[in-house]
Amino acid sequence: MNLGAKKVIFSLFLYFNYVLSLHIYIGPDESRCFYEDLPKETLVVGKFKTYAFDNDKNDYGVASTDVQIEIEVTETFDSDHAVVHQKLPGNGEFVFTSLGSGEHKFCFTPRADKKRLQAGDDKLNKFRFFLDLVIGEANDYTDSKKTDTINYLNEKIKIINLKLREIKRHQESIRDKEKEFRNTSEAVNLQVVKWTIFQMLILILIGVYQLNYLSGYFKKQKIL
Template identity: 30%
Template sequence: MSVFYCSLALFVILSPCSGLYFHIGETERKCFIEEIPGETTVLVNYKVEVHDPRSGGFMPSSPGIGMHVEVKDPDSKVILSRVYSFEGRISFTSHIPGEHVLCLYSNSTKWIGGTQLRVHLDIQVGEHAIDYANVAQKEKLTELQLRVRQVLDQVEQITKEQNYQRYREERFRSTSESTNQRVFWWSLTQLCILIGMGVWQMKHLKSFFEAKKLV
């Protein structure tokens, strides 16, 4: 079995959504990193297209070709892993802040002639993942009530992002302090070793001179 190739795309934390497309081959694996605050809803929309050798373009995929989607949290714990069809919508909620890894690969390794796929991917985070038209219809909200709901969700998301930034700063400060302590103790150890070697050399030279009756 061929070795999986993993390409990592790091998205900016404050960007509300990310739309892109990429090409994927047989037994190939594509992974993306998304920095997500805690308790935040993420919505992933994707669509698979198959390469058409006759036209040189891409056409809608057949129902037999789907995608296996796997999501891991910052602790490398799998929070989502299942096979979806050639087009779908995936939703999950982050329970801890940090870098979440989203991986996609084909559910089949028997494509005719090693067909290449094009995968359209759209990632929406926070309030951008909420379908407010559906919310307004279900809860029978007026336009003003819906707007207030959107503003409240935006404020909540901003608060989560600020908390995540503080979390990142604390983690960075902790790492910096730990590194500084290690550098300090390593420098102190080197100094002690040098002093010890100097003392030993002086004693050795003194013994040598005394043996030669030079002093």
């Protein structure tokens, strides 16, 4: 393959799928915008991280969770029609599909806690913002999302199966206890019936004995 063909293939790859990466230094409530031409029905995936400036270390430390990023994407060719308007945590991602072909305006604004800003929290005064924007075919992204969803559902199914097995064991335990209770009740009832019959027989025998005794007694006394 000659050099010209390689350049054509590389250019086609960049056209159909490319990544725009940038990082900026920005303050709270300060907007930074850039423009990008997008074809119609193009999938755009943005992943970003925000780092707060640490005065003690004089450096931008770990990714901040104390700030939200307001994201706005508008179509400049259609009277600044808003395609995306979201407020997300400082570390996150957003996804959208372009509705029309033309220039799009991307704006990002950090929103920090105003009470903490008024209290003089130095960790919310300056931020370093990183953005990776995948434009075009995002099969890897969608496939990873599908994989994450499948893994999540598999975990949920495992948990449900464990709960079902636990419920089944509990039901079997209840059935065993009911069976044991029923057998005990039947045994007790049988003993009660036997004891009742035995008592009735004793009473009958006592009655017969008393009748015979009284009959003999009265005969001796010549009453009968």
